Amino acid sequence: MERSKESDYDRNNREGLKGWLNPSRYGWERISYWLQRLTGVFLLIYFIGHVYETSSLTRGPDAWSAMLELTQTPWGHLFLILVIGTSTFHSANGIRLIFTHAGKGLGKPGRPDYPYDAMSLNYRQKSGIWVALILAAVAMLYGSSVLLGGE
Amino acid sequence: MMKTRKIILHESQIMKIHYITAIAALFVVAVHILMRLIMPYSMSLQYENVVVNYHNIPYALLLESILVLIAIHGFNGLRVILLEFRQNEIWENGITIFTIAAMIAIIAYGTRTIIMANQLGL
Numbered sequence: 001m002e003r004s005k006e007s008d009y010d011r012n013n014r015e016g017l018k019g020w021l022n023p024s025r026y027g028w029e030r031i032s033y034w035l036q037r038l039t040g041v042f043l044l045i046y047f048i049g050h051v052y053e054t055s056s057l058t059r060g061p062d063a064w065s066a067m068l069e070l071t072q073t074p075w076g077h078l079f080l081i082l083v084i085g086t087s088t089f090h091s092a093n094g095i096r097l098i099f100t101h102a103g104k105g106l107g108k109p110g111r112p113d114y115p116y117d118a119m120s121l122n123y124r125q126k127s128g129i130w131v132a133l134i135l136a137a138v139a140m141l142y143g144s145s146v147l148l149g150g151e
Numbered sequence: 152m153m154k155t156r157k158i159i160l161h162e163s164q165i166m167k168i169h170y171i172t173a174i175a176a177l178f179v180v181a182v183h184i185l186m187r188l189i190m191p192y193s194m195s196l197q198y199e200n201v202v203v204n205y206h207n208i209p210y211a212l213l214l215e216s217i218l219v220l221i222a223i224h225g226f227n228g229l230r231v232i233l234l235e236f237r238q239n240e241i242w243e244n245g246i247t248i249f250t251i252a253a254m255i256a257i258i259a260y261g262t263r264t265i266i267m268a269n270q271l272g273l
Contacts, residue, residue, distance in 0.1 A: 016237070058271070
């Protein structure tokens, strides 16, 4: 059956979460969009957990030590290293997005020529995404040296 | 007659708040992390050292500002993500109410910790 144009308008992001989690058909901008949201949700979960974790302080030294025993483990440290990486990427990529939203670094509009590369995804945007990824890796390395360095 | 929805803040204004809270949070979180690094990391997490942090009023205020800024930024980010999934009035209003309620709950819970820890004896 032929689908009417009207029903196409009603599709309303029908893929939902599945479409959001499938960046395979998209380029760097889409991957960065996906990572920004994924890291954001992860950091929000960490933030809620961190607020709960620190509330153990009010129940005295024993409750605080018990909570620390739970988090100050190799797995806890690996989780914190992941938090460091995701928060660095989210911040650096977020700054790029603020500039992009303000129209900075997008370049001038041009005639669409084959192979129809997006004019907005220029070297500035691409390098912004790479800088965010490299900064995240460096922050994770530094975090590892502090957390696993045995200080 | 077409029904018009009451708008308190436009999306463009909400996004400005989103970006301002992000930039402000970057600075205060940086100070919060630096406080963990002024002494060996494991020592900075000892009960007495953490309680001393909360007794320091400027630092307690810094923690409160982190709590408020991240809660606003984080839950508004979640609202934006959830609004991308579906667009209709019931969903949008439900998501807005849920995120504001969650924001208030986490700020209230965190503020309670800051106040109680500030009054803890050593």
